[in-house]
Structures are given as structure tokens and as C-alpha cells.
Amino acid sequence: MKLYDRFAAAARRHPDHAAFDTGTRTITYREAERHVARAAGWLGAHLRRGDRVALHLTKSPEAIMLMLAALRAGLSYVPIDPGAPAARRAFVVADSGARAVVVDDRTAGGWAAADVIRDSVVFAHQEPAGEPASVGAEDTAYVLYTSGSTGRPKGVVITHGNAAAFVDWAADYTGLGPADRVAVHAPLHFDLPVLDVYAGLGSGATVCPVDERTVLFPQALLRHLRRQRITVLYAVPSALVALLHRTTLPEDGLPDLRLLLYAGEEFHPGPLRRLMAALPHTEVHNLYGPIETNVVTALRVRPEHLDLPRIPLGRPVPGTRIFLRDGDRDDDGVVTEPDRAGELLVSGPSRTPGYLDRPDLTAASRATVLADGRRWTCHRTGDYATWDADGQLRFLGRRDGLVKTRGFRVELGDVEAAVLRHPQVREAAVVALPHPEHTNLLHAFAVTDGDTSGDDLRQWCLRELPASMVPVQVTVTADLPRTSTGKIARRELVDQAAGGAS
Numbered sequence: 001m002k003l004y005d006r007f008a009a010a011a012r013r014h015p016d017h018a019a020f021d022t023g024t025r026t027i028t029y030r031e032a033e034r035h036v037a038r039a040a041g042w043l044g045a046h047l048r049r050g051d052r053v054a055l056h057l058t059k060s061p062e063a064i065m066l067m068l069a070a071l072r073a074g075l076s077y078v079p080i081d082p083g084a085p086a087a088r089r090a091f092v093v094a095d096s097g098a099r100a101v102v103v104d105d106r107t108a109g110g111w112a113a114a115d116v117i118r119d120s121v122v123f124a125h126q127e128p129a130g131e132p133a134s135v136g137a138e139d140t141a142y143v144l145y146t147s148g149s150t151g152r153p154k155g156v157v158i159t160h161g162n163a164a165a166f167v168d169w170a171a172d173y174t175g176l177g178p179a180d181r182v183a184v185h186a187p188l189h190f191d192l193p194v195l196d197v198y199a200g201l202g203s204g205a206t207v208c209p210v211d212e213r214t215v216l217f218p219q220a221l222l223r224h225l226r227r228q229r230i231t232v233l234y235a236v237p238s239a240l241v242a243l244l245h246r247t248t249l250p251e252d253g254l255p256d257l258r259l260l261l262y263a264g265e266e267f268h269p270g271p272l273r274r275l276m277a278a279l280p281h282t283e284v285h286n287l288y289g290p291i292e293t294n295v296v297t298a299l300r301v302r303p304e305h306l307d308l309p310r311i312p313l314g315r316p317v318p319g320t321r322i323f324l325r326d327g328d329r330d331d332d333g334v335v336t337e338p339d340r341a342g343e344l345l346v347s348g349p350s351r352t353p354g355y356l357d358r359p360d361l362t363a364a365s366r367a368t369v370l371a372d373g374r375r376w377t378c379h380r381t382g383d384y385a386t387w388d389a390d391g392q393l394r395f396l397g398r399r400d401g402l403v404k405t406r407g408f409r410v411e412l413g414d415v416e417a418a419v420l421r422h423p424q425v426r427e428a429a430v431v432a433l434p435h436p437e438h439t440n441l442l443h444a445f446a447v448t449d450g451d452t453s454g455d456d457l458r459q460w461c462l463r464e465l466p467a468s469m470v471p472v473q474v475t476v477t478a479d480l481p482r483t484s485t486g487k488i489a490r491r492e493l494v495d496q497a498a499g500g501a502s
Contacts, residue, residue, distance in 0.1 A: 002160050003141060003167060004071040004132055006202030008033065014204040017178055020061035021208050023228055027061055029204070035062075035123055039069035040132075042125035047099050049074035049133055052143065054098035056080040056089065056107045059188055059209045062119050064197055066102060067142070067188075069122070071160075074133025076140040078155070079189040081484045082107050082212075088153065092145050096155055096356065137161030143356055144191055146291055147483075155356035156291050165349035166294040167198045169317050173298060174232065174259060176203035181256075182232045183225060184209040185239065190485040191291045192234050192263060205232075215239070215486075218246040222254075229256040234287075236486045237267040238427070240275055245426045245449075250278045263287040263295065265487055266310070266395065266413060268420045271427075273306045288313045288395075292365065292379050294350045296320045297393055309417060313385060313393040320348035321376060322393065323369045324385060334369055338389045341396055345369060345378035352379075403432040404439040408468035412442070415471065418464040419444055424452045427480055430471060431493045443497035444471040447479060473500065 001009070011019070015030040027035070047053060053070050055077050057063035063079075070077040078096045080089050089110075093101055101116045108116060135141075141163045143155045174195075176182070182200040184207060186192035200207045208228050214220045222243060225233065233254075240262060243249055260282050267286065276284055289296040299305070299314025316322045324335035324342030335342035345367050354362030369376045382399040397411040404410075412430045419428040427447040432440040446457055454474040461470045475496075481489040 001164060001168070001202075002071070002135060003163055003198045003202070004068055006167065006171075006198065007036075007068055008132070010202055010204045014178055017204060018206045019201060020064070021181070021206050021228065022061065022211075023208070023224065026206075032061070032065060036065050036068045036072060037129040038125045039066055039122045040072035041127045041129035042122045043069055043075060043100075044073040044129065044133070045125075045127065047073070047075055050076075050139070051099040052076050052078055052096050052140075054078045054080055054093050054096060054101040055188075056082060056101055056103045056111075056116075057119065057188070058082055058104055058106045059184060059212055060104070061207075061209060062104065062123065063188055064184075064201075064207065064209065066119060066122065067197070068201075071135075071141060072129070072132045074135055074139075076142055078143045078145070080145075081187060081189045083484050086110050092153060092155075095153070096143055096145075135160050137164070138353075144189065144291055154358055154361060157353050157356050158294075159353060162294070162350050162352050163194065163198065165319060166194065167202060169319070170195045170199040170295070171203050173317070174199065174261075176200060176205050176232065178204040178206075180205035180231045180258075181229055182207050183228070183230045183234075185215060185221075185233060185235045187212065187485060190264075191294060192236070194294065195234055195261070196232075200232075218242045219248070222247040222249055222252065225254055225257070226252065230254070231256055232259045232261070233257060234261040234263070236264040237262050237271075238265060238480070238482065238488055239486045240267075241271050241427055244271065244275045244278060245447075250274075254279060254282065257282045260284045261287055263289070264485065268417050269306045269308060269311060270420050272301065272311065276301070276306070286311055286314060288393075289346070289350075290379070290381050290383075292352050292354075293320075293346045293348070293381070296322060296346050296348065296350065299392070310395055310413070312388070313395050315392055320346065320350065321371075321378075322346055323371065323376070323378060324387065325367065325369065334371060336387070339386050341384050341386050343399065344381045344383045344385045344393070346381060347376040347378045351377075403442075405432065405435075405442060406438045406468050408466075410442070410469050415442060415444065415461070415465065415469050418461055418469075419446055419457060419474070421464065422446075422448075422452070422457060422460050424448045424450045425457070427488075429480055429488050429490060429493055431490055431497055433494065433497045442469070442471040443493075443500075444474040445477050445480060445493055445496075446474060448476055452476065473497075475500070 011029040019032040481492040
């Protein structure tokens with residue numbers, strides 16, 4: 001079932017149930033469907049089927065309803081990060097070929113009047129919208145922009161078939177229903193809200209967008225989650241670590257939270273153990289998958305997983321095929337033996353067509369695997385993993401996280417895990433700085449409790465790690481820089497390390 005159809009079916013089943021709740025106002029499913037139909041009528045009258053519309057909007061029910069309206073009208077949408085620099089926003093609009101930009105009162109600045117449409121104008125449309133446009137599985141539903149290695153953002157094309165395959169699985173896996181209240185924590189230009197919005201609204205749940213100003217302050221976020229009686233939260237580990245260490249969560253808890261999902265970064269066992277101790281009645285699940293495939297493995301985290309060096313990725317979701325390959329060529333062998341490493345390749349219905357108007361990048365991200373008498377076209381994740389004896393995937397690290405230093409190959413995640421084992425370290429990140437003699441030197445950054453110094457932590461690393469893996473410097477900092485999606489901004493840390501080394 002397509003994304004809009006799921007919402008429309010839920011609206012027919014639960015017309016008087018709250019579709020949205022911001023904490024200050026609610027919108028029923030009947031009201032939401034009416035707003036979506038009106039907005040779709042305006043979009044359909046001013047744009048052609050198949051056009052793209054850019055949505056430069058703050059996180060709100062209106063922004064989500066405009067996403068649905070674009071789909072109802074047979075358009076695809078491109079969510080734009082309101083916090084991005086003006087040049088990046090302009091690039092995304094131009095690169096995506098968007099025929100219109102919709103803004104709200106908080107995002108209208110910086111655009112020429114001829115370039116934009118106010119969301120209030122779209123929702124004020126009164127003409128009948130007609131029947132929802134017919135779309136095929138291969139038609140584009142939305143385009144999400146992600147950072148490119150050259151600094152040029154790249155648009156990942158997600159089709160209706162890709163999105164429906166993921167949302168169908170997510171709704172079944174989470175057991176979402178009308179009794180649930182789903183927080184939309186991550187920004188709308190990220191891939192995590194696809195679950196919150198479409199699985200939530202398609203299941204009759206109440207979707208609760210968290211204002212970006214609330215997201216910035218962990219204690220305000222905790223109050224919001226408690227006040228809104230949130231039952232399902234999906235977030236990146238960095239945000240959850242902040243919630244653990246910078247709020248009264250350990251004392252107050254989240255009594256209504258039944259399901260906590262995380263993705264986007266590795267969650268090290270130490271802080272995850274402390275988080276789960278603070279949420280004893282909450283199921284915690286590790287969801288894995290890059291934006292180009294959405295979620296492809298899932299694991300309910302159990303106490304025994306917390307005793308491992310790294311949390312497993314779990315098993316492939318239904319319909320997904322995962323292969324591990326021990327080389328870079330298509331004729332290199334597929335790894336099937338337990339504990340033998342290979343690059344993680346993904347095939348299945350949620351694998352996207354690739355990057356918008358970037359055939360070079362799309363081709364570089366593809367691999368072909370021969371298995372079961374057929375050829376499988378896969379996405380190369382750049383992550384390395386092993387199968388264990390129970391058929392679960394164990395994460396080993398990223399291809400770009402494996403660096404050469406002093407003649408040894410070192411996985412940055414292993415060094416981070418060692419720093420995080422220090423009892424006073426709350427968060428840690430390790431980056432590699434190029435060096436003419438040693439290829440790379442490692443620099444660690446840590447957020448701590450108490451008065452632990454960088455020298456103390458380096459001595460700790462000397463006891464915990466082989467000499468080749470010990471950072472040359474450990475910097476204690478009040479916080480780690482974040483990207484717009486809440487992940488650790490590692491490029492900024494590389495710049496900081498380079499500045500400190502100069």
C-alpha cells in the first residue's frame with residue numbers, strides 16, 4: 001500500500017482520533033485529511049504530475065501534511081534543512097529541479113518572493129482536490145539530500161515502492177496502533193521520520209512533532225516526552241546519550257515509553273547499558289541501514305548483548321538480502337562462514353535507484369553478487385561485518401573508519417569503545433589526521449563527568465589498547481559538535497584536531 005493510501009485508510013477507520021498533537025493543539029484524522037486534500041488541490045492546480053516541490057519548513061503538522069499533499073497530488077517532495085546555510089539550501093533546490101518552494105513564517109527569509117509559496121496560501125485552497133493521483137512503485141516519492149565526500153550534497157531518490165516496503169515492515173515490526181503516541185524527534189530532511197510519520201499515521205497512531213528548539217535542550221525534551229506521554233521514540237544514539245547524561249531521566253524515567261528505536265550511529269554498550277537501566281520497562285531496538293536502503297537489519301537489544309564489545313546488527317528484515325563480500329570486484333567471493341569479515345552489501349525492495357542525476361556515484365555504489373543461481377544488484381554500504389554462529393550480523397566498522405597508522409590498520413570504533421570504557425567518560429569520538437611519516441595519527445575527543453583530564457584518558461588508553469591504537473592526544477571538551485541530523489560532526493573534529501596540531 002502506498003504512503004498516502006495508508007494514511008487515508010487510517011483516516012477512514014479513526015476519523016475522530018488525534019492524528020497530530022503538538023502539546024498545544026491537536027488535529028484529528030478527519031481534519032488532517034481535509035487539510036491534505038486542500039493542499040493537494042492547490043499543488044495539483046499549479047504543478048504537473050511528477051514535478052518536485054521543495055519543502056523548506058519547520059517541523060510541524062503542517063509540514064507533514066504538505067508531504068502527504070505532495071504525494072496525493074502525484075508529486076515528489078524534497079525536504080530542506082531550515083538550519084542549513086543559504087548557499088546549501090539554494091543548491092538543493094536547483095540540483096533537485098524543484099518547481100516550487102513552500103515556506104512557513106519561520107523559513108520565508110532569504111528567498112526572493114517569486115521563488116516561494118507560503119504554506120498558508122496552499123492550505124487556504126478551497127477547490128475540490130479530486131481523486132488521489134495514481135502512482136507506480138517506480139515513481140519517485142521523495143528525495144533526501146545527504147553530504148557528499150567532495151562537499152557537494154547528493155540527492156538520494158526514494159521511490160513509492162522503496163518507501164512502502166520499509167513502512168509496511170516498520171508498522172508490523174513495531175506493532176504501532178491507535179494507542180501509540182509517536183514522537184517525531186529527528187528533522188524531516190533525515191530518514192528516521194519516515195517511520196514516525198508514515199508508519200505512525202498509517203497505523204492510526206497520534207504523531208507528535210517535537211519542535212526543533214525543544215530538541216536542542218535535553219531537559220526540555222525529557223519534559224516534553226513525559227508530558228506528551230510518548231510511547232514510541234526513534235532517535236540517533238548521540239541524542240539519547242544527551243538525554244541520559246544531561247537530564248533527570250535516571251531519576252524520573254519515561255513511564256509511558258514502550259519502544260525505543262535507535263539508528264544512524266553505533267551505540268556503544270557502556271552508555272547503552274546505562275540508558276536501558278534508566279528505562280527498565282522499555283524495549284530497545286537497534287535498527288541498521290544507510291539512507292540508500294533504509295532499515296535492513298533489526299535487533300531487540302537484550303542484556304547479553306551489552307556484555308559484547310559491540311552491539312550486533314541483528315538479522316535481515318523480511319525481503320532483504322544481505323551479502324558479505326571479501327573484495328572489491330564482482331567476482332570476489334561471498335562470505336558465508338561465521339566470524340569471517342566482508343563488506344556489507346544490500347539488495348531488496350527498499351534499495352533505492354541511486355543518486356539524483358549522478359550516474360557516476362550510483363555506479364560506484366553498486367555491486368553485483370552471484371548467488372542462488374541469479375545476479376543480485378546490491379548497494380555497497382561501506383560497512384564491514386561478520387555472520388556469527390547464530391546467523392546474526394556483527395558490526396566491525398566502516399570502510400572509511402579503518403585507517404592506517406604507524407604501519408598498523410586500526411578501526412576508529414575500537415579506539416572509541418576503549419575511551420568509553422573509562423567510568424567518567426560520557427561520550428567519545430576518535431578521528432584520524434593525516435601525517436607524512438605515520439600515514440595517520442589518532443586524536444580522541446571526550447565528554448566527561450568530574451575532573452578527568454586528557455592526559456588521564458591517554459594513560460587509560462595506554463593500559464587498554466595496543467600502542468599502535470593509542471591516540472596521540474585526548475581532548476576533554478564540554479560537548480561534541482553535531483550535524484543537523486544530530487550525529488557527531490566528525491569533519492569538525494578533524495578541523496579541530498588539525499588546528500591543535502598546527
